[in-house]
Amino acid sequence: MDAQRILLPYNFSQNDQKALAFVIRTFGPLENSELTIFHAFTPISEIEASDHQSATAKLKRRLSYLTQELTEREMALQEVRQYLISKGFHRDKVRYIFKSRKSEISAAIIEQTKEEDYDVIVLNHKPGKVTRFFTGTVFSKVVTALRDITVCIVS
């Protein structure tokens, strides 16, 4: 039997913890599951500065020092991988992807899925969130854009 390839988009929220628990419960005991934890981050804002001494040039220099947030996030993602290994996933079958994105998160998930051909995506959904009115619903965009794949929604 072919290995089941699972994509777990992860954004360090409390709801992501629920999705993580679901993955451990459901796929942890299966020997032939390969799991990818996926975090797509927003890169540091691009600024054009013509004059080296200008306020925008100074701002640009300051922003380049602010990348520690990304380092912290990547380390946290490594910890999630270690946690999954401690819960029974095979070391060689759990990996993480930490990449930048310029579009919305749903587009990054769809692109990643098409690139690497996953069998299952595990998404989380918190009902009643107001931010959804402003940004749209990730799971509905993912579900409508993909074919021949199982999408699990953890609510």
Place this chain on the structure above:
Amino acid sequence: MHTEDRINIEIFKVVTRAIAESNNLEIMAKHLAQLLVGALEIKGSTIFATNVETKELEVLGSFGLSIRYMNKGPIYISRSIKSVEKHKAVVVKDVKDSNMLQYASDAIQEGIGAIVSVPIAFSGREIGVLRLYHHDTWDISERDLDSLFVLAEIIGLAMMYARMNVAISEVKNIVGDVHEAWLE
């Protein structure tokens, strides 16, 4: 204490351009938070949307704060930093000396010294909050506070524009699903 003006017209142009050029509110909020942290030389910044049903503030975009602090728990409008007067900013100059915070000990543990909270309004209603977190105690200048107010108004417009955009996309998708046979 920092009382000098930090937001000049050049910085304001960069920040407003980040709003104008983005077609995605989540990315816009994140970039805006990054730019404010860089421009004001502060610890972090968060843009919240107000959920009138749950009476909570929900994060639209944030920068500079730890995962632990971001997951500290739900932020209730009635218990978090709240202005006595409607549509007024609140400046918590010293977190250690304030009873306005819902999660005061978490803020101290995070290394936050001061917080500025500016309401985001649209059409007279508060639809969100812009919050800025300083490492130290902070006496923000009146002019910077004025600039943040203008910025919050622009964010309010951008949020409502994004809301309309999402609604139109959803209508388009629903109409697109209607088969011609149903209309014959």
